[in-house]
Amino acid sequence: MTLTNNTFTGEYAYSLDSKGRVNIPAKFRQSLSDDNEGTFVITRGMDSCVWVYPLIQWKDIESNLRNLSSLSKINRTFVRNTARYASPSTYDKQGRITLTPYLIDYAGLDKDVLIVGMVNKIEIWNPTRLDETDKQNLEIDPAAYDELAKNIII
Amino acid sequence: MTLTNNTFTGEYAYSLDSKGRVNIPAKFRQSLSDDNEGTFVITRGMDSCVWVYPLIQWKDIESNLRNLSSLSKINRTFVRNTARYASPSTYDKQGRITLTPYLIDYAGLDKDVLIVGMVNKIEIWNPTRLDETDKQNLEIDPAAYDELAKNIII
DNA sequence: TAAGATTGTGGGTAGTTGTGGGTAACTTCC
DNA sequence: GGAAGTTACCCACAACTACCCACAATCTTA
Numbered sequence: 001m002t003l004t005n006n007t008f009t010g011e012y013a014y015s016l017d018s019k020g021r022v023n024i025p026a027k028f029r030q031s032l033s034d035d036n037e038g039t040f041v042i043t044r045g046m047d048s049c050v051w052v053y054p055l056i057q058w059k060d061i062e063s064n065l066r067n068l069s070s071l072s073k074i075n076r077t078f079v080r081n082t083a084r085y086a087s088p089s090t091y092d093k094q095g096r097i098t099l100t101p102y103l104i105d106y107a108g109l110d111k112d113v114l115i116v117g118m119v120n121k122i123e124i125w126n127p128t129r130l131d132e133t134d135k136q137n138l139e140i141d142p143a144a145y146d147e148l149a150k151n152i153i154i
Numbered sequence: 155m156t157l158t159n160n161t162f163t164g165e166y167a168y169s170l171d172s173k174g175r176v177n178i179p180a181k182f183r184q185s186l187s188d189d190n191e192g193t194f195v196i197t198r199g200m201d202s203c204v205w206v207y208p209l210i211q212w213k214d215i216e217s218n219l220r221n222l223s224s225l226s227k228i229n230r231t232f233v234r235n236t237a238r239y240a241s242p243s244t245y246d247k248q249g250r251i252t253l254t255p256y257l258i259d260y261a262g263l264d265k266d267v268l269i270v271g272m273v274n275k276i277e278i279w280n281p282t283r284l285d286e287t288d289k290q291n292l293e294i295d296p297a298a299y300d301e302l303a304k305n306i307i308i
Numbered sequence: 309t310a311a312g313a314t315t316g317t318g319g320g321t322a323g324t325t326g327t328g329g330g331t332a333a334c335t336t337c338c
Numbered sequence: 339g340g341a342a343g344t345t346a347c348c349c350a351c352a353a354c355t356a357c358c359c360a361c362a363a364t365c366t367t368a
Contacts, residue, residue, distance in 0.1 A: 007216060010241040011256070015327070023326055027241070046224060092347070119219045119237050137231045148232050152218045169317070177316055246357070
């Protein structure tokens with residue numbers, strides 16, 4: 001059973017092979033709508049991880065970027081940093097995508113990786129780094145966190 | 155007789171089998187509206203238990219998460235912590251859902267489990283842990299109860 | 309109260325999924 | 339143009355999962 005199309009939840013311990021391939025969990029692939037043509041866009045995450053978007057979701061982001069005026073310096077920087085590391089990757093018959101050497105290095109990926117569903121995208125983590133990030137996030141502003149939690153009834 | 159749709163009350167002693175399956179009480183299943191497609195979303199509870207949401211209830215949460223921009227660190231953390239442990243589970247012909255190894259471990263579940271109706275969701279407990287939690291909660295701040303009393307008429 | 313239906317629990321099996329490696333096509337660089 | 343390295347596609351296999359059937363205990367109904 002999958003949730004809504006192009007929606008990802010759950011955490012999976014998978015492995016990155018010597019050719020730089022990672023499996024996309026079957027549940028995630030089943031959730032992909034056909035217009036994605038089995039393709040994801042992989043890019044640099046804002047934390048120390050790889051972000052994986054369904055193709056059509058990425059196209060959406062692209063069109064938003066297009067609307068940012070390059071007159072503003074912050075816009076130029078933002079667009080550049082977002083577009084720069086993005087590349088499409090179609091999964092093979094076994095359901096694996098191939099990561100770029102840059103992204104593997106950036107996220108510090110080794111053999112064991114953690115794949116995390118983030119609703120509209122997927123994150124690929126080195127498990128150790130995710131642990132560290134979790135610990136740092138404990139120091140996050142609790143008031144702001146509570147504010148979020150207040151508006152989303154769980 | 156069931157109450158309103160997608161509403162759960164009562165406590166049941168059931169068992170978790172060697173394949174990680176637990177039965178959802180028939181009364182709870184009967185209360186599920188058809189648009190849930192016989193599916194629950196299981197996730198990590200805030201106490202030491204498993205939370206089980208009807209699919210449509212979860213979709214609501216999910217659409218809120220979708221609207222949080224990942225530019226903000228606090229949003230990323232919130233989405234990750236919420237989505238990470240959640241996975242859909244459709245019950246089989248016998249009315250059982252399958253729990254993930256992570257959740258079984260997190261809630262410390264063994265063969266005997268307690269299933270508790272929590273109105274809009276269901277909790278699955280190790281009976282011993284629920285006892286312990288209850289005892290701790292006896293020491294709850296009476297002022298907090300007074301605060302609650304302002305918001306709910308019982 | 310007795311027959312029938314429903315419910316909770318256990319286990320078998322066929323199909324799916326994750327992972328490793330092989331090979332041919334393609335690209336790059338001397 | 340040819341060698342070396344890289345990429346894309348294919349096959350194989352072990353582990354796991356979803357689905358099915360069976361049965362005993364409980365509840366319902368006449």
